[in-house]
Amino acid sequence: xxxxxxxxxxxxxxxxxxxxxxxxxxxxxxxxxxxxxxxxxxxxxxxxxxxxxxxxxxxxxxxxxxxxxxxxxxxxxxxxxxxxxxxxx
Numbered sequence: 001x002x003x004x005x006x007x008x009x010x011x012x013x014x015x016x017x018x019x020x021x022x023x024x025x026x027x028x029x030x031x032x033x034x035x036x037x038x039x040x041x042x043x044x045x046x047x048x049x050x051x052x053x054x055x056x057x058x059x060x061x062x063x064x065x066x067x068x069x070x071x072x073x074x075x076x077x078x079x080x081x082x083x084x085x086x087x088x089x
Contacts, residue, residue, distance in 0.1 A: 015050035
């Protein structure tokens, strides 16, 4: 069984909020016509990816997800992170 102490639970929650704000901002930009093409939103699916990212070990890996690893959580478009008020600037 996996031990989820309070520190891990808090980190999972922080990442879920971060991912939700990012997805909401992307949806706003897409609706405003500022993102060309199409957008596949993952709103409502934050818990699975963020919990998994906290529980992965150093030798574990994911494929197909750019923001699922805490070590690389700001790998998405920087301007969107800033506009979502996730990054300073």
